[in-house]
Amino acid sequence: MGVIFRMALRNLSQHKAKTVIIGLFICIGVMIVNLGNAFLESTNRGLEKDFRANYTGDIVVAGRLADNTKFDMFGVASVSMGDRQALPAINDIDKVQAIVDSTKGIDKQTKLISAMGYFRTDAVGDDFDPDDDARMDIPYFFLFGIEPSTYFKAFSSMKITEGTYPSATENEVLVDVRVKEKFAKYYKMPLNLGDKVLVSAMSAAGTTREATVCGFYEQPDKNSAMTSLVYCTPSLARTFADLTYGAGYAEELPQTVDTKLGTLSEDALFGETSNDTSDDDMFSDSDDDMFSSDTSVMSAKDVSFDNILGDTTLRDKLNQTDDGAWNFIILKADKTTNVKKTIATLNKQFKDAGLDAQAFDWKTAATTFASTVQGISTLFTALVVILAIVVFIIIMNTLTVSVIERTGEIGTMRALGASKGFVRKLFFTESISITLLSATGGTLIALLIMVIFNAFHLSVDGDIAKMILGGGSIQFIPTLLNILGTIILVCIGSSLANIYPVSSALKISPLKALSQDGE
Amino acid sequence: MSVVTFENVRKVYPLGKQQVIAVKGASFGIEKGEFAAISGPSGSGKSTILNMIGLIDLPSAGSIVIDGTNVYEGINLDESQVTDARWAADPDKKKKQRTTVPAKVDKRITGLRRSHLGFIFQNFNLIPVLNVYENIEFPLLLAGKDPASKSPVDDFTKAQREEWINFLMEKVGLTDWKLHKPAEMSGGQRQRVAIARALVTKAPVILADEPTANLDSKNSEQILSLMKTLNKDKDLQTTFIFSTHDARIVAMCDHVIHLLDGEITSDEHKEGSDVYGKAEEQ
Numbered sequence: 020m021g022v023i024f025r026m027a028l029r030n031l032s033q034h035k036a037k038t039v040i041i042g043l044f045i046c047i048g049v050m051i052v053n054l055g056n057a058f059l060e061s062t063n064r065g066l067e068k069d070f071r072a073n074y075t076g077d078i079v080v081a082g083r084l085a086d087n088t089k090f091d092m093f094g095v096a097s098v099s100m101g102d103r104q105a106l107p108a109i110n111d112i113d114k115v116q117a118i119v120d121s122t123k124g125i126d127k128q129t130k131l132i133s134a135m136g137y138f139r140t141d142a143v144g145d146d147f148d149p150d151d152d153a154r155m156d157i158p159y160f161f162l163f164g165i166e167p168s169t170y171f172k173a174f175s176s177m178k179i180t181e182g183t184y185p186s187a188t189e190n191e192v193l194v195d196v197r198v199k200e201k202f203a204k205y206y207k208m209p210l211n212l213g214d215k216v217l218v219s220a221m222s223a224a225g226t227t228r229e230a231t232v233c234g235f236y237e238q239p240d241k242n243s244a245m246t247s248l249v250y251c252t253p254s255l256a257r258t259f260a261d262l263t264y265g266a267g268y269a270e271e272l273p274q275t276v277d278t279k280l281g282t283l284s285e286d287a288l289f290g291e292t293s294n295d296t297s298d299d300d301m302f303s304d305s306d307d308d309m310f311s312s313d314t315s316v317m318s319a320k321d322v323s324f325d326n327i328l329g330d331t332t333l334r335d336k337l338n339q340t341d342d343g344a345w346n347f348i349i350l351k352a353d354k355t356t357n358v359k360k361t362i363a364t365l366n367k368q369f370k371d372a373g374l375d376a377q378a379f380d381w382k383t384a385a386t387t388f389a390s391t392v393q394g395i396s397t398l399f400t401a402l403v404v405i406l407a408i409v410v411f412i413i414i415m416n417t418l419t420v421s422v423i424e425r426t427g428e429i430g431t432m433r434a435l436g437a438s439k440g441f442v443r444k445l446f447f448t449e450s451i452s453i454t455l456l457s458a459t460g461g462t463l464i465a466l467l468i469m470v471i472f473n474a475f476h477l478s479v480d481g482d483i484a485k486m487i488l489g490g491g492s493i494q495f496i497p498t499l500l501n502i503l504g505t506i507i508l509v510c511i512g513s514s515l516a517n518i519y520p521v522s523s524a525l526k527i528s529p530l531k532a533l534s535q536d537g538e
Numbered sequence: 539m540s541v542v543t544f545e546n547v548r549k550v551y552p553l554g555k556q557q558v559i560a561v562k563g564a565s566f567g568i569e570k571g572e573f574a575a576i577s578g579p580s581g582s583g584k585s586t587i588l589n590m591i592g593l594i595d596l597p598s599a600g601s602i603v604i605d606g607t608n609v610y611e612g613i614n615l616d617e618s619q620v621t622d623a624r625w626a627a628d629p630d631k632k633k634k635q636r637t638t639v640p641a642k643v644d645k646r647i648t649g650l651r652r653s654h655l656g657f658i659f660q661n662f663n664l665i666p667v668l669n670v671y672e673n674i675e676f677p678l679l680l681a682g683k684d685p686a687s688k689s690p691v692d693d694f695t696k697a698q699r700e701e702w703i704n705f706l707m708e709k710v711g712l713t714d715w716k717l718h719k720p721a722e723m724s725g726g727q728r729q730r731v732a733i734a735r736a737l738v739t740k741a742p743v744i745l746a747d748e749p750t751a752n753l754d755s756k757n758s759e760q761i762l763s764l765m766k767t768l769n770k771d772k773d774l775q776t777t778f779i780f781s782t783h784d785a786r787i788v789a790m791c792d793h794v795i796h797l798l799d800g801e802i803t804s805d806e807h808k809e810g811s812d813v814y815g816k817a818e819e820q
Contacts, residue, residue: 022672022676022679025672026665026667026668029667029668030667032667033666033667427663428665428666430594430663431659431663431664431665432665432676433594433648433651434592434594434651434657434663435651435652435657435676435677435680435735436648436649436651436652436653436677436680436687436739437648437680438645438648438680439644439648441680528594528595528596529594530589530594530595533594533659533663
């Protein structure tokens with residue numbers, strides 16, 4: 020093996036042009052892959068740290084949608100461009116809560132209602148039209164209805180710059196300072212503590228409620244990918260999250276409601292009856308109409324118009340928010356290492372108890388944000404694969420030319436008694452040597468670039484950029500696993516690139532090979 | 539006892555849609571310790587025969603025995619032979635001659651090349667990245683597990699090997715050039731390295747294809763004289779086989795095979811040829 024290694028290194032040194040070309044490709048490729056991996060690692064870690072600490076906790080307990088449509092804390096996954104589908108409430112929340120309370124490994128917990136909205140103000144008229152440069156600054160936000168007594172214990176890193184938490188009973192909102200700035204820019208008026216604002220739903224229904232600004236806060240992490248967020252009283256959020264009695268209990272209509280009309284077909288109401296061939300219908304002036312005839316399908320005394328049109332008590336009741344309804348229970352584990360186990364335990368208990376609830380981790384809870392990072396990762400991987408194929412082909416071509424140039428040398432070695440295996444080992448050793456050297460060089464350059472970038476603490480502004488990049492911080496976190504993985508993959512690729520040219524050379528008879536000029 | 543035996547060996551080269559019969563059924567034997575020459579004009583087939591003895595070219599038919607081993611036993615050479623009749627009947631048929639052998643036979647051939655044969659090429663064919671010492675040492679580093687490839691030197695200790703290589707370097711007069719690379723040496727010096735390399739495994743047969751073709755007359759004489767000395771060395775007992783049309787070499791040889799157009803026209807042993815085997819028998 021010693022002679023193979025010695026010959027390999029000397030060959031690399033002798034064929035400088037080839038060595039430099041292949042080495043540069045590998046070096047640059049490894050550098051790009053390491054930089055990309057380190058950036059994505061930083062993004063993933065930053066996103067996880069931020070969201071677990073400030074928004075999703077470690078574990079989220081939620082209900083289920085009827086058709087098992089996926090959702091996270093920020094909405095339902097949908098390709099529809101229509102209204103935002105409401106998130107499910109946790110059914111049998113008392114039983115779910117009891118299971119959560121009895122499960123070990125949970126340090127803190129709080130409940131949450133999630134919706135979306137934007138601020139309006141009575142101070143401007145209905146025909147308000149913002150300036151062109153302010154159109155993008157509409158003060159929209161995720162609306163989190165919280166239980167203040169437990170929420171701010173679970174997420175204590177909140178920086179309230181002015182005012183205080185929303186109360187549990189009044190319609191109050193704790194506003195993100197970014198929303199405050201957008202409000203000022205959009206409506207050309209400041210938003211101050213104690214101001215009354217209109218919170219409107221981001222839907223065609225146009226639900227609007229008045230609320231009082233009880234405080235302003237700054238995000239715990241300025242580079243967070245999290246977009247604007249307003250905290251509010253639970254009852255206010257329930258209005259926008261469709262957590263009304265009607266939404267949950269529409270099937271439980273009392274006996275007093277006359278549902279007979281609902282059972283009639285269109286023909287029965289407006290068409291011909293079996294005994295009457297006239298064109299009269301229930302609303303005609305004829306004495307033979309359905310309300311006077313014994314043969315009609317329904318007599319007037321059977322229909323309670325008060326029930327149908329007059330009494331709105333039930334409707335009002337159904338439209339009231341369900342004070343016990345919540346979308347999520349957010350849990351913080353006492354040890355982050357136990358999260359997977361705790362999730363599994365919770366899900367088993369929910370299933371055993373026949374509850375329509377589920378527990379999942381922060382990443383599922385923040386799919387809206389994590390998926391963009393995942394998308395970037397996939398795109399990067401695709402680019403790396405394309406780059407790898409191109410580099411692979413270039414290396415293979417260069418090696419083919421190199422092997423052809425050295426056919427005479429191969430023939431000499433074969434004529435002197437070298438086996439095919441010896442020749443293969445020699446070329447593979449050359450490949451692995453140049454790959455390892457270049458990959459190490461590429462890794463060192465990448466690490467140097469990372470150190471320089473990290474020293475400058477660069478960051479990007481803008482919600483969209485932050486959301487796409489999983490945060491505003493441009494940092495690199497290299498990991499040993501990523502670095503070694505890259506080097507091993509490049510070595511495998513480089514070895515594979517050798518197979519064709521070396522096999523081709525070994526198919527040439529030693530005689531033909533020897534016909535090349537020797538030294 | 540013959541160290542090389544050819545029996546009715548043929549070699550046919552396809553040349554486009556034509557075929558060239560380079561060797562037409564050659565049969566001869568070369569005995570251990572001979573200083574033999576295969577001689578003839580250009581294109582007579584002498585290099586082809588030397589290459590077939592050296593197992594770097596495949597015969598189209600016949601058998602070749604090296605030191606008692608029937609080299610192509612078990613491989614159907616006839617299958618690959620293209621006959622005149624076949625070409626005439628189907629000139630467009632793209633039948634290729636066998637250029638490679640099955641892995642098992644290739645292993646046997648590779649082993650024989652290392653243990654029984656040494657090559658001295660017209661173009662020297664040294665390994666450019668190795669110095670003189672390393673080039674000479676190279677065949678010793680190719681020892682495999684196959685007993686067929688075993689050379690007597692493989693049992694040497696490291697010190698004995700070094701001593702043996704240094705001895706060979708001294709024999710060819712390159713002791714002072716030990717660490718020089720081929721590119722730093724003259725043609726004659728490179729050929730001396732090639733001779734030492736050919737001898738290093740104590741192979742019984744050394745093949746030399748026009749060894750003086752790229753050397754001036756002074757270097758040629760020195761090289762030939764060196765080879766003759768090594769041939770006479772009773773410790774080495776090396777058989778030298780040349781492919782040459784150099785009259786000086788032919789004159790020095792004790793066994794000369796003349797070729798013309800692929801056919802052996804004469805196979806003569808000179809009077810008084812001093813072959814160890816024969817001498818011992820006498």
